[in-house]
Amino acid sequence: MRLSPVVVTHTEEVLREVIRFTGPADVTLSRYFRDHPKLGSRERNAVAEGVYAVLRNKLVYASFAGSGSGSAMRRLTLLGLADAVGAEALGGLSAEEAEWLSRIAHIDRGALPPAMRANLPQWLFDKLKDRDGEEATLQLAEALNRPAPLDLRVNALKAKREDVIAELATAPIQCEPTPYAPLGIRIHKKPALQNLPLFQNGAIEVQDEGSQLLAQIVAAKRGEMVVDFCAGAGGKTLALGAAMRNTGRLYAFDVSEKRLNKLKPRLARSGLSNVHPVVIAHENDAKIKRLSGKIDRVLVDAPCSGLGTLRRNPDMKWRQTPDSLTELTAKQSAILASAARLVKPGGRLVYATCSLLDEENEAIVDSFIQGNEGFTLVPMKDVLAEQKIELEMGDYLKLSPHRHQTDGFFAAVFERNK
Template sequence: MNRAPAPALFQHAIAALSEVLRLTHPADAMLSRYFREHKQLGHRDRGFVAEAVFAVLRHKRSLEALVMPQVNSRRLLLAHLACHQDLDTEALGSLLRGGEAELVEHLRQRRDAIARGEDCLDPAGPLSHSAPAIALDLPDWLYQRLLAQYGAEEVQALVGALNRSAPLDLRVNSQKAEREAVAAQLAKDGIASQPTPYSPLGLRLKGKPALSRHPLFLEGAFEVQDEGSQLLGLLLNPKRGEMVADFCAGAGGKTLLLGALMRSTGRLYAFDVSEKRLANLKPRLARSGLSNVHPVRIDSENDTKIKRLAGKLDRVLVDAPCSGLGTLRRNPDLKWRQNEQAIAELTAKQTAILNAAARLVKVGGRLVYATCSLLQEENGAVADAFLAAHPEFVAVPVAGLLADQGITLPGLEAMPENRLALLPHHHDSDAFFAAVFERRPG
């Protein structure tokens, strides 16, 4: 059986959870701020607090149903420890206040009914219509969209995978190191790893060791990057000496991969509207040893800096701003922070960005549209609309592009229009979508 935390650590978890549950900012940013304000917490203590907070976020809806009608951070955390960590009243004794022993026993008795999708309060009560969504810890709107898109059985498996913590993947910087050598050095340092199933550059670690001070990290030999994200860069597959753009570069994880694939030759633009995100790229770029990356802040997708490059680029990656719902393993708060109106606004933005990026691509050049979303509205619908509006572009089957690099993905032939659709229960990566286009003469 798991052990209960010390009472002081339990109080820290409650306080941090209360901050995060405001849902005003991303959970990881809120936790980082909390830890900065409580420097007395060591690595292990921070690990407990973070894991507890993220576990409650993953299972927030079913935990709320369990503790209703009195929902607060303390009761939610107790419900998590009792029902997910299987701690009974004896194990939790030092944490419990008056009446909470009875609450814990009550929670443990009701958890199985929740998991079966039964109404948590009353089979004829106000929550009965939402029982499946409660059991899967989804808001009603998202459950209904996923159900319509994937079907009940697939949704069950998909959400089960999304509600588990993601593994820690690394991408080896091929400019500085070989994957086997990095794995061997990590093993010497007590960090076990194995090659990722699909990416030839990836390592998947056992556990989640601290890496920010590891010599290999400081030397730029690897970056933390989910295997699915690595595959998006490999789909673009830029060559030596080409002109390439990462149109929505963010903090630059894919930019660094593209630069390494180009062997630090040619010219690679990292465009983004956020000065802060591009600033975060600078230390990573310095570690990487790349000299072909040119970060450029833009005002919008229609910035004159972009227009000057019309028809000149060999390859363009559009990792578009999206709902992020494919990253729920890492960012479970997103399912509570997103809503239907936000999705509609995002699809309009994605369409505008893809149209603007397409203007940069030369004849014969490649354009990749990608998201980390699960939703058809942000994925296939945007790709289909783009093709309908741009007869000068044709779709390129994904399977052949990956096969040329020795990558075989299970289920690729069943993906719509042979596009890339990575899903955690099939590929053990975050969920990603990608469509590939080529500009033809005309």
């Protein structure tokens, strides 16, 4: 069944706004769909997937869109939609457009220049290539340019993983256990989870396996005082609260009241009562100072470039620049230094990002260790062994989509020894 010709029109219209890169693509799409409530779910899905296909493949598609007649923006739109739903599903194409799409489909992309094949900005491609080599960078880029599967975390307070898998099978939703996270489930299609009783009663939450592993290496225990320093919408907060078996005290700090408000309905579903969301003005807020030296575990999932999440947020690669990276690294160092003051002797501090870049990861850790002799690095291989997670790592957790089928994540664990 062909899609209505209006799908091409709407996709082109919203794509014009998205590729200005003045804000996140998902926010722009959500606003557009609110403004156009008559679009059905099939049409909305096609529009969104078409836009994301363009964002993933922008360099190649912009090159292809330079050929042919008519508007280059319409041709860019058609390439994205053909990628997302298939050219044969598009209604309202002229014979010339259909022939052009068919011709483009037969171009050998392997013959394109490496940076174009990677569909990465030149500065980012060069940075990764200088570190890892061209072949490894192309493998990483290929994985980053594929849509991510949907990962769920089972709320251990409410369900067992095997029971959830069995119940999902009756929906029927095909799924499998994640290979590393003990409470993770991977779904390769994207069903409407919000209609499932499992979701409504808080037995499952959407969370990438890599993010689940970050929460697990914090190793929060019953009765402890724990801080999620940059909690955002609270995915890791919920995982930490469940690991603590709803005991102790878990603070969810964030500078954005709007983000913390998104945690509230998730918190209500989860059954957790040990979580205390706190809006802070900045990393040196007085609310933080009052807890200085009292906390058992602190997680700093720092604001970062987000370049490890390109499978879900492909616009991030076009929105970040070398200058924005410099601003982020200064912020990351300041946040980590402030969070470290909370940790009591014998307590642990976890620094994490969803970035692939050394500047945001190893460089921040090295600088912190040099300036904080009261902390020592705990090798990640030891932390993973404590948690019985079978992953080959050295000093740090370094997850990537082409090796681990997760988003790209980095983490380091420190222990306060005085």
